[in-house]
Amino acid sequence: MSGEMQGPVDEQLIDNVDLGRFELYRDDNLVGWLYYTHLKPNRNALRHTEVESSHQHQGVAGALVGRVLDEIRSREGTITAICPFVVDYLSRTTIYADLVDPRHPGYADRAAAESALAQARG
Template sequence: MSDPDHVHTPDELRDQAGADRFELVRAGETIAWMTYKHLRPNRYVLLHTEVDQAQRGHGIGGVLVDAVLNEIRSRQGTVTAICPFVVDYLAGDERYADVIDPKHPGYPDRTAAEHGDGAIPV
């Protein structure tokens, strides 16, 4: 039996294009965000992922990455992974192989991403 006072509000992904940022919103609160750079023709360079301090340790980062990758897939776009969290998330996971830009995939692993210079591969 469910608690009538506890209503699950689904997460909402918002693209704040003017700020180059995807936001994960739950119950009206932004709980995580990812900064990006949108390049032509339709490539998104995923730069940095952050989860609100109070939400850390609950898998919110993964929820955000899944939502962003699915959104970019729906736009028929591709991604270049620069953010160490995204690079690590994608490592060994074939679910999003079709979304990774074949010419500019980004860093090959988390260590390279953490020690990279942050330059966006063109």
């Protein structure tokens, strides 16, 4: 039988200011990170989300983005969505609409974000 019961996962979000990224740890293992640029007065450009290959397709990216948005809300900040995954995440919910900076919202949809990213890479 392969029906082993697993206990709850210990999850922690760390703001690694030195690397400019939020890091998500599960059971003390780094499983994903989201790069950001802190802009004045209290705006964060969310630039790129990555998940460790061994943890892909396990809901890490969604959990990470949700935790990051909750953290930014707790700091009374706003966001500019540049990362295609973040843009897509925001398009599926209105819970975080108040965090999007009205003057600098970022990209309106995932296709626009991906297109801009491809052009930037040359």
